[in-house]
Amino acid sequence: MEYPAYALGHSDRELERLSAQERLIGPVTRQFFREAGIGPGMRVLDVGSGAGDVAFLAADLVGETGEVIGTDTAAAAVGAATKRAEAKGLPNVSFREGNPAEMAFDRPFDAVVGRYVLVFQADMAAMVHQLAQQLRPGGAMVFHEPDLTSVRSRPPAPTYDCCCQWIAKTFRLVGTEADMTHRLHQAFVGAGLPAPSMRMHTFIGGGAECMDWLQAIADMAASLVPTMERLGVVTAAEIEIATLAERMRREVNSIGGVIIGRSEIGAWAHI
Numbered sequence: 700m701e702y703p704a705y706a707l708g709h710s711d712r713e714l715e716r717l718s719a720q721e722r723l724i725g726p727v728t729r730q731f732f733r734e735a736g737i738g739p740g741m742r743v744l745d746v747g748s749g750a751g752d753v754a755f756l757a758a759d760l761v762g763e764t765g766e767v768i769g770t771d772t773a774a775a776a777v778g779a780a781t782k783r784a785e786a787k788g789l790p791n792v793s794f795r796e797g798n799p800a801e802m803a804f805d806r807p808f809d810a811v812v813g814r815y816v817l818v819f820q821a822d823m824a825a826m827v828h829q830l831a832q833q834l835r836p837g838g839a840m841v842f843h844e845p846d847l848t849s850v851r852s853r854p855p856a857p858t859y860d861c862c863c864q865w866i867a868k869t870f871r872l873v874g875t876e877a878d879m880t881h882r883l884h885q886a887f888v889g890a891g892l893p894a895p896s897m898r899m900h901t902f903i904g905g906g907a908e909c910m911d912w913l914q915a916i917a918d919m920a921a922s923l924v925p926t927m928e929r930l931g932v933v934t935a936a937e938i939e940i941a942t943l944a945e946r947m948r949r950e951v952n953s954i955g956g957v958i959i960g961r962s963e964i965g966a967w968a969h970i
């Protein structure tokens with residue numbers, strides 16, 4: 700299977716960013732998973748587990764009688780997630796290195812889940828089709844993916860808008876098209892699955908409400924700086940990463956603005 704470049708990398712900083720981001724988007728993922736029917740006793744496969752947060756969330760839903768296996772192609776991510784599972788004392792959560800679409804498991808799963816991972820695949824339908832082979836009949840395929848096309852500010856906050864445009868451009872240049880609303884639907888249908896149930900959640904707010912979100916955007920930009928520079932999107936001097944979050948906060952506050960974040964798209968179907 701062909702993979703586009705993975706622009707975010709797996710530095711300690713990026714793995715910490717994923718965990719920090721969990722506080723903002725974890726409740727949305729939990730809602731999607733609950734609606735998709737993830738519950739006690741299930742055996743769940745997490746695709747692209749990163750620092751492990753989605754696997755830990757799934758573990759909370761399946762409880763002690765369930766099991767979660769997280770997978771990631773990056774050894775650094777698997778190592779970090781494994782350490783966190785040990786520290787949390789979760790014997791029913793484990794992590795394996797590799798692409799689960801191409802891995803063998805001893806038993807089928809009740810659910811395959813993933814967050815922010817299909818978007819990075821060159822052929823999403825092929826990936827979903829292969830992952831469906833890991834499910835028992837009636838099992839659930841559940842993904843939470845981003846759509847960057849909703850991002851904007853009112854009235855315009857130029858620093859926020861500019862930062863979001865740099866992020867979107869960088870993803871586009873490495874082949875990651877983050878307009879997942881329609882593409883996610885197509886991935887399910889193209890894989891031979893039923894048209895998925897879909898939900899959308901979009902962050903919107905101003906003042907104190909949006910401070911954490913602005914920090915999350917600045918943190919993502921920080922992880923992308925090396926790729927942004929390499930691709931000529933923006934220089935480190937222009938992005939001024941050390942002060943970016945604070946400058947975005949001051950700007951939004953000074954205009955009494957409201958920012959609208961990326962959309963969180965949930966999609967699920969039973970095979």
Ligand SMILES: C[S@@+](CC[C@H](N)C(=O)[O-])C[C@H]1O[C@@H](n2cnc3c(N)ncnc32)[C@H](O)[C@@H]1O
Nearest residue numbers: 717747748749771772773776797798814815816
């Ligand atoms: C943006 S991170 C998301 C991590 C986690 N799901 C979360 O939401 O916190 C995407 C992760 O998927 C992994 N990944 C990308 N393609 C993969 C594949 N085909 N199989 C397994 N892991 C993959 C990357 O290495 C990266 O760690």
